[in-house]
Amino acid sequence: MEEHRKETRLSLVKSTPFSQLRPETWDALEVMCRVKSYRANQTVVHAQERSYFIGCVLSGVLRMEKTLADGRAQIVGLLVQGDFFGRVFDGIAEFSIEAATDTEICAFPRAEFEALLTQSPDLEPAVLLNAANELDRAREWLIILSNQKIVGRIAGFLLLMCSRFRGIDHILQPRPEGVEVKIPISRGDLAHLLGTRPESISRSLHSLSDRGVIDILEPDRILIRDMKALALAADEDEIEAIAILQKLLKNHRTEP
Structure with a gap:
């Protein structure tokens, strides 16, 4: 140190x-x-x-x-x-x-x-x-972890990143074709966080990719193509997902 x-x-x-x-x-x-x-x-x-x-x-x-x-x-x-x-x-x-x-x-x-x-x-x-x-974030994690499907937890995690980390440029970047997310932790840590195994994380990401919801650019870089479909996979409100996307685009347009 x-x-x-x-x-x-x-x-x-x-x-x-x-x-x-x-x-x-x-x-x-x-x-x-x-x-x-x-x-x-x-x-x-x-x-x-x-x-x-x-x-x-x-x-x-x-x-x-x-x-x-x-x-x-x-x-x-x-x-x-x-x-x-x-x-x-x-x-x-x-x-x-x-x-x-x-x-x-x-x-x-x-x-x-x-x-x-x-x-x-x-x-x-x-x-x-x-x-x-901090209490709000703890409640958000509980909601994500309550999802019985791993693909739902992954989708919820990506949505949470879009809402919570939208001011951090090296993690989130709006693109013409969607929102690029850089997962800032290892695949093992992500599995640990979501209460599953790294292999399940990989299968769930590829499942979302096969549906056209996301593109896997690199193991730690994800392009979200369909925010509404991601919200449905996470059992979240579509309207809230659209609001998240609008805030991301607004922040991006107002940056100097």
């Missing part, structure tokens, strides 16, 4: 809950920020240990894992650029957090962050909104 100082405003401002902070609050966060670099599979936070920092992902992908009673590790979520993690005023981590890819995070010393939280009235609602977003 490497550690160094770095300007963070441009990276942090992409995180929606924290995008409305006052300039003086941003300045205080930038002063206390310590950028840490992790290689893939390095542990960032150990479960059931006290973490002494609040983190924000600057680049790369982190995976959250829970060790089950039988010793198996279950991936319970992903953290990407702009996501904050860590328990404010309670340093015991419920999950371990590992780097799924080479990753950079901004680490805020817990004591300094908590002191700033008590002094900055604009920071508290941002932290509360971030916590609410």
